[in-house]
Amino acid sequence: MTTAPPLVRIEGLGKTFLMGDKRLEVLRGIDLEIARGDLVALTGPSGAGKSTFLHLLGTLDVPTQGRILFDGEDVFDRGEDALAEFRNDTIGFVFQSHHLLPEFSAVENAMMPALIRRVSRADARRRATDMLALVGLADRMDHKPGELSGGEQQRVALARALCLEPKLLLADEPTGNLDPQTAEGIHALLADLNARMGVTAVVVTHNERLAAALPRRLRLVQGRLA
Numbered sequence: 001m002t003t004a005p006p007l008v009r010i011e012g013l014g015k016t017f018l019m020g021d022k023r024l025e026v027l028r029g030i031d032l033e034i035a036r037g038d039l040v041a042l043t044g045p046s047g048a049g050k051s052t053f054l055h056l057l058g059t060l061d062v063p064t065q066g067r068i069l070f071d072g073e074d075v076f077d078r079g080e081d082a083l084a085e086f087r088n089d090t091i092g093f094v095f096q097s098h099h100l101l102p103e104f105s106a107v108e109n110a111m112m113p114a115l116i117r118r119v120s121r122a123d124a125r126r127r128a129t130d131m132l133a134l135v136g137l138a139d140r141m142d143h144k145p146g147e148l149s150g151g152e153q154q155r156v157a158l159a160r161a162l163c164l165e166p167k168l169l170l171a172d173e174p175t176g177n178l179d180p181q182t183a184e185g186i187h188a189l190l191a192d193l194n195a196r197m198g199v200t201a202v203v204v205t206h207n208e209r210l211a212a213a214l215p216r217r218l219r220l221v222q223g224r225l226a
């Protein structure tokens, strides 16, 4: 009997940027497995390559060395359109800024990925409503971003990221703009979603205390996993 491959296997991953005649080696020699249900905090000094790593993991950028296998498949072998489709189906993103559309309500914002995926309007609304309830915003569905607190806005962004039930949630400093107590609330919510629903996530944070509360911790230093 063969065992199933991990959700993500990273082999010899590297990223080098060319700046004129200079080579900037930002990531090198990264080997890592992420299992289904992992909740990983990624920390490291400024400029260590955390965002670059998350971009590669999210297939928003292409490695210059090594490979990233999702369920055993190197998805960078796919064409551009198939890769975009894979990304939309498989990965949810949350960033430091929520990037919510100001003229749309919480539920309309949260249903956006499903509408893009051509899910019916009724189904998209049902999914968004479910996810907003899950992040504790059942009574804020019709509020526009400007009518929500910073923590609530980030919860809507989280509901939007989870709308299509991604296999992997990637969060880049999701609490970077929030006060310490609100930030703690968002991390507690991530831990809760992980424990209750098995959401697999990688969360970049500068906050060592918040990172310490997550089940698995990785540290990037000068482009390498420490």
Ligand SMILES: Nc1ncnc2c1ncn2[C@@H]1O[C@H](COP(=O)(O)OP(=O)(O)OP(=O)(O)O)[C@@H](O)[C@H]1O
Residues within 6 Å of the ligand: 017, 019, 024, 026, 044, 045, 046, 047, 048, 049, 050, 051, 052, 053
């Ligand atoms: N597109 C790019 N072209 C050239 N250099 C880049 C590019 N993107 C990032 N870099 C460089 O790669 C290094 C790592 O950047 P990255 O944003 O991944 O760091 P980080 O660990 O996320 O930092 P921070 O915690 O400050 O956000 C930096 O020195 C940055 O200047």
